[in-house]
Amino acid sequence: MNDKYLRDIILSFMIAGKDTSAASLSWFLYMLFINPLVLEKVVQEIRDVTSSHEKTTDVDGSVESINEEALDQMHYLHAALSETLRLYPSVPVIVMTFFQMARVNKGDNIYYIAYAMGRMTYIWGQDAEEFKPERWLKDGVFQPESPFKFISFHAGPRTCLGKDFAYRQMKIVSIALFHFFRFKxxxxxxxxRYKRMLTLHIKGGLHLCAIPRTHI
Known part of the structure; x- marks a missing residue:
């Protein structure tokens, strides 16, 4: 391990995480707008966990409140992000090359469609197409699903190395945005609508109006 190796790892995280996280946050914001009750619960959790009722103009104080302890307590926010990724996975179609399997020839490409899998009723139930963060919670605590069911970050030895980093990044950005602004x-x-690309972007982008909060 040397400086070049570490630099390459950091660049990989930055490049691989840029478009995927940006697309996921765009879909997350959109899902909150069309599900106002979920938005209300997300904002309420931010208020409760960070105790940020009156500190909207105090940038330093707001940043200090987004610490490890606060992020770990954001169970509903984590559930809402996961539910977004279930319905709108950052990489909707995955291709893998197999080197040796009993029923697959060496070099064959196998595709699986994460976008479709996240909406299959026999995997997620009859409410599979509903945006329902509560499906991830038990007694208010986030309960992760098997990565072979929730396939947005792959599974097994191919699990995305940036999974935890992506969740942290999206949580921090979400907390900061909803702390200082209301959106419409x-x-x-x-x-x-989505745009057909390697990553699942919103076609034309998501155009918003940001309104400063006087209080959260």
Whole structure:
């Protein structure tokens, strides 16, 4: 291990995590807008965990409140992010090359569609297409699903190395955004659709209006 190796690892994290995290946060914001009760619960959790009722103009104080302990207590936020990734996985189609398996020839490519798997009723139940963060909670505590069921970060030895980093990043950004701003869609009649790419972006982007909060 040397400086070049460490530099390459850092660059890989930055490049691999940039578009995927940005796309996930865009879908997350959109899902909150069309599910106002979920948005209300997310904001309430931010208020309760960070005790940020009156500190919207205190940037330093706000940043200090987003610590490890606070992030670990954001169970509902974590559930809402996971539910977003279930319905809108950052990488909707995965291809893998197999080197040796009993029923697959060496060099064959195998595709699985994470976007479709996240919406299958026989995997997630009859409410599979509903945005329902509560499916991830038990007595208010986040309960992770098997990575072979929740496939957005892959599974087994191919599990995404940046999974925990991505969750931390999305939580921090979400907390900061909802601490200082209220949001609404610039065009509430806009037909939001995905764009066919390697990563699942919103076609044309998600255009928002940010309104400073006087209190959270």
């Amino acid at each position: 869609m610039a065009d509430e009649m806009c037909n939001v």
